[in-house]
Amino acid sequence: MGRSHKPIVWGLFAAGGTVAAFVLPMLILITGTGVGLGLVPESTLQYDNLRALLTHSLTRLVVFGVLFLMLWHAAHRLRITAHDLGVRADTLVATVVYAAAGLGSLLLALALIAI
Amino acid sequence: MSRPYIRPVSRTGWWLAQPRYVRYMLREISSLFIGGYMLIMITGLYRLSQGPQEYAAFLTALLGPAGVAYALVTLVFAAYHTYTWFIVTPKAMPLVIAGKRVPGPLIVAAHWLGFAVVSVALWLLMTAGGA
Numbered sequence: 001m002g003r004s005h006k007p008i009v010w011g012l013f014a015a016g017g018t019v020a021a022f023v024l025p026m027l028i029l030i031t032g033t034g035v036g037l038g039l040v041p042e043s044t045l046q047y048d049n050l051r052a053l054l055t056h057s058l059t060r061l062v063v064f065g066v067l068f069l070m071l072w073h074a075a076h077r078l079r080i081t082a083h084d085l086g087v088r089a090d091t092l093v094a095t096v097v098y099a100a101a102g103l104g105s106l107l108l109a110l111a112l113i114a115i
Numbered sequence: 116m117s118r119p120y121i122r123p124v125s126r127t128g129w130w131l132a133q134p135r136y137v138r139y140m141l142r143e144i145s146s147l148f149i150g151g152y153m154l155i156m157i158t159g160l161y162r163l164s165q166g167p168q169e170y171a172a173f174l175t176a177l178l179g180p181a182g183v184a185y186a187l188v189t190l191v192f193a194a195y196h197t198y199t200w201f202i203v204t205p206k207a208m209p210l211v212i213a214g215k216r217v218p219g220p221l222i223v224a225a226h227w228l229g230f231a232v233v234s235v236a237l238w239l240l241m242t243a244g245g246a
Contacts, residue, residue: 020149021200021226024193026234028152030241031159032186036178044242045174047167053241054163063160067153074150081143086126100150108157114164 009076016073019066051115060112068105075101142199145192152189155182201226 034040043049054060075097082093130136155177162173176182204226205219 017196017200020193021197022230022233023237024149024152025190025197025230026237028186028190028193030238031156032152032177033183033190036183036186041242045177047163047170050163050170067156070149071153071157074146074153077143077146078150081140081146084130084140084143097150100154104154104157107161111157111161111164115160 009072012069012072013076016069016071017077020070020073023066024070054112054115060115064108064112067108071101071104071108141192141195145196148185148189148192149196152186152193155185197230201230 030040030044035042035045054063079090079093079097082097083090087093130140159170159173159177162170201223205217205222210217210222
């Protein structure tokens with residue numbers, strides 16, 4: 001009998017869900033809505049500021065971990081949601097969402113290495 | 116013998132039947148917006164790695180009406196995710212200290228305190244450079 005992949009996927013889901021619960025609202029407030037609503041200094045999202053933040057490899061490692069986990073959390077929950085909405089082609093759904101998360105992770109790693 | 120009665124349930128619309136099913140579905144749908152936001156952030160970092168001009172074009176789109184509207188919707192879903200995640204935590208991971216079970220509301224409150232600390236820290240870290 002083959003081993004189940006469930007523990008890995010569920011572990012990523014739980015870890016990513018926890019990270020998202022603590023980090024995501026403020027992260028969106030700063031990166032997505034804050035500048036437009038005048039709550040966040042405009043310079044925050046400027047090139048130089050972000051490059052300065054990401055010069056330390058520790059910051060880059062943390063950014064990778066945080067975004068990676070949230071991405072896989074979303075992928076797994078999206079798979080379950082598709083099932084809940086009546087889509088029964090689970091293998092296809094799983095392939096699509098995990099492939100998207102895998103590609104996203106790869107792109108994220110490449111971007112952070114290049115910065 | 117007669118066949119047992121099986122109540123017909125819609126495969127796609129079952130969750131509209133009860134408010135708590137709707138709340139469940141809203142929680143699950145958060146993943147669509149959160150996943151999308153992650154892809155936006157990854158794109159932003161990728162543009163950042165390419166250079167100032169590429170990043171400037173990304174930033175213009177991000178701060179445009181569509182970008183801000185998407186972020187606002189995702190912010191609401193993310194806040195709802197936090198709320199539901201913290202509520203479930205004492206049930207998913209009951210905490211026992213010195214043989215006594217820690218009350219659920221205390222665990223939830225501790226998580227909100229942690230949320231406040233993390234949020235302030237993130238704010239200071241990200242906005243400090245631009246001040």
